[in-house]
Amino acid sequence: MKILAIESSCDETAAAVIENGTIILSNVVVSQVDIFAVYGGVIPEVAARSHLEAILPVIHKALDDARLTVDDVDCVAVTHTPGLLGSLLIGTLTARMLAILWKKPLYAVHHLKSHIYANWLGDGEVPQFPLLALVVSGGHTQIIYMRDHNQFEIIGSTRDDAVGECFDKVAKILGLPYPGGPAISKKALQGDAKKCKLPHPKIDGLDFSFSGLKTAVLRAVQQECGLPITTPSYELAGHLSEQQKADFAAAFQETVSDILLEKLEMALAEYPEVRSIVLAGGVSANQVLSRKALERFRSEGLKVYFPDLQFAGDNAAMVGAAAYFEILKGVEPTDPYKLNIAPRTPIQ
Ligand SMILES: Nc1ncnc2c1ncn2[C@@H]1O[C@H](COP(=O)(O)OP(=O)(O)OP(=O)(O)O)[C@@H](O)[C@H]1O
Ligand SMILES: [Mg+2]
Known part of the structure; x- marks a missing residue:
C-alpha cells in the first residue's frame, strides 16, 4: 500500500510517499527554520503563509522523487492535530482537496503518533x-x-x-x-x-x-x-x-x-x-x-x-508510517468534507 503523507503542523512543510508503513519511496521537507531563526521562534501567521507557498511544490516533488503518479497512490494521510491552527489548516485543506479530486481515502493522523511511528521507518529492526x-x-x-x-x-x-x-x-x-x-x-x-x-x-x-x-x-x-x-x-x-x-x-x-x-x-x-x-x-x-x-x-x-536523525523532527514519512498501522488496525478513513483540525487533542 502506497500512502501520500502530508505534514504541516508547525514550521516544516513536508510530503512523503511511504509503502507498507516502512519503505520510504520519497521524503521531502521544506523547513522554515531560517525564517524563524531571525525572530528566535515561530510566528504562526508567517508559518501558515510559508506552508501555503510550499505545499503544492513539495507534494509534486514527493511524487516525482518516488517516480509515481497520482494513480499509483492508494490513499492520502495528513496531520490534523495537535499543532498551530493556521499551519494545520494548510496541510489538511490540501489533503482534503486531493482526496476529493483524486477519489482516494483520506486518513487524519495525530502528530504524536507519527513521531512514535518514525521508529518503524526504514529496513531496520522494529x-x-x-x-x-x-x-x-x-x-x-x-x-x-x-x-x-x-x-x-x-x-x-x-x-x-x-x-x-x-x-x-x-x-x-x-x-x-x-x-x-x-x-x-x-x-x-x-x-x-x-x-x-x-x-x-x-x-x-x-x-x-x-x-x-x-x-x-x-x-x-x-x-x-x-x-x-x-x-x-x-x-x-x-x-x-x-x-x-x-x-x-x-x-x-x-x-x-x-x-x-x-x-x-x-x-x-x-x-x-x-x-x-x-x-x-x-x-x-x-x-x-x-x-x-x-x-x-x-x-x-x-x-x-x-x-534516524532525518525522522526525529517533523516530516511526512512518519505520518505515512502512522497512517499505515492505523489502517492495518481497521481505522476507517475520514470524510474529507468533515475533517476537523484542533490545536491540542490528546493521543488516543
Ligand atoms: N539535538 C537536539 N537536542 C535537543 N533538542 C533538540 C535537538 N534537535 C532538535 N531539538 C528540539 O526539538 C524540538 C522540535 O521538535 P519537533 O519538531 O518534534 O517539535 P514540534 O513539532 O515543534 O512540536 P510537537 O511535535 O510537540 O508538536 C525543538 O524544541 C528543538 O530545539
Ligand atoms: Mg513535531
Missing part, C-alpha cells in the same frame, strides 16, 4: 510490544504505554513546559541560536557538565516539570555573572565567556537527560512487561539522551529505539 514511548518534542513531553499498534495510554506528561521548549528557552538565555536543541548539543561538546549542578524537579508519579529547571539555569547564570536576579535574561549572554556557555549547555543537557530517564525507569517499574523503549520527537535527536538511554536500558535486557 520495536516490539508492549513498549514505552518517551515523546520529547517542541510542544510535548509524555510517556506513553503501547500494548499494541495504535493503542496509546498516556501515563506521564509535563505539567508546564515541554522539554524541546525548555531547550529553546535555555539556548536564548545562553545567547545560542534558534532552534535551541541542536545549538545546545553543539555547544555542549566543548563544555564540562560538572561545572554547574542543576536541580531535578520534585514531581510525584510519572509527570514532568521543566519550568523550574529553566529558571534554575537563569539563576545560575545570573549568579555566575555576579548580577542581580532582576537582570533580564536577554542581557546575560553578553556577560558569559564561550567556555561558560558551553559548561551551562553541557550541564543542562545532562540534567534534562537524567530527569527524562529517571521517569522512564519509574514507568518501567510499573510496567515490567515492557519489551522496548522508544524515543520520539525532535529532542530524540539529542545524542546524550539516546546514549544514556541505551546504556541504562540495554543492561536491563530491553531494546532501545530512536528514529
Whole structure:
C-alpha cells in the first residue's frame, strides 16, 4: 500500500510517499527554520503563509522523487492535530482537496503518533510490544504505554513546559541560536557538565516539570555573572565567556537527560512487561539522551529505539508510517468534507 503523507503542523512543510508503513519511496521537507531563526521562534501567521507557498511544490516533488503518479497512490494521510491552527489548516485543506479530486481515502493522523511511528521507518529492526514511548518534542513531553499498534495510554506528561521548549528557552538565555536543541548539543561538546549542578524537579508519579529547571539555569547564570536576579535574561549572554556557555549547555543537557530517564525507569517499574523503549520527537535527536538511554536500558535486557536523525523532527514519512498501522488496525478513513483540525487533542 502506497500512502501520500502530508505534514504541516508547525514550521516544516513536508510530503512523503511511504509503502507498507516502512519503505520510504520519497521524503521531502521544506523547513522554515531560517525564517524563524531571525525572530528566535515561530510566528504562526508567517508559518501558515510559508506552508501555503510550499505545499503544492513539495507534494509534486514527493511524487516525482518516488517516480509515481497520482494513480499509483492508494490513499492520502495528513496531520490534523495537535499543532498551530493556521499551519494545520494548510496541510489538511490540501489533503482534503486531493482526496476529493483524486477519489482516494483520506486518513487524519495525530502528530504524536507519527513521531512514535518514525521508529518503524526504514529496513531496520522494529520495536516490539508492549513498549514505552518517551515523546520529547517542541510542544510535548509524555510517556506513553503501547500494548499494541495504535493503542496509546498516556501515563506521564509535563505539567508546564515541554522539554524541546525548555531547550529553546535555555539556548536564548545562553545567547545560542534558534532552534535551541541542536545549538545546545553543539555547544555542549566543548563544555564540562560538572561545572554547574542543576536541580531535578520534585514531581510525584510519572509527570514532568521543566519550568523550574529553566529558571534554575537563569539563576545560575545570573549568579555566575555576579548580577542581580532582576537582570533580564536577554542581557546575560553578553556577560558569559564561550567556555561558560558551553559548561551551562553541557550541564543542562545532562540534567534534562537524567530527569527524562529517571521517569522512564519509574514507568518501567510499573510496567515490567515492557519489551522496548522508544524515543520520539525532535529532542530524540539529542545524542546524550539516546546514549544514556541505551546504556541504562540495554543492561536491563530491553531494546532501545530512536528514529534516524532525518525522522526525529517533523516530516511526512512518519505520518505515512502512522497512517499505515492505523489502517492495518481497521481505522476507517475520514470524510474529507468533515475533517476537523484542533490545536491540542490528546493521543488516543
Ligand atoms: N539535538 C537536539 N537536542 C535537543 N533538542 C533538540 C535537538 N534537535 C532538535 N531539538 C528540539 O526539538 C524540538 C522540535 O521538535 P519537533 O519538531 O518534534 O517539535 P514540534 O513539532 O515543534 O512540536 P510537537 O511535535 O510537540 O508538536 C525543538 O524544541 C528543538 O530545539
Ligand atoms: Mg513535531
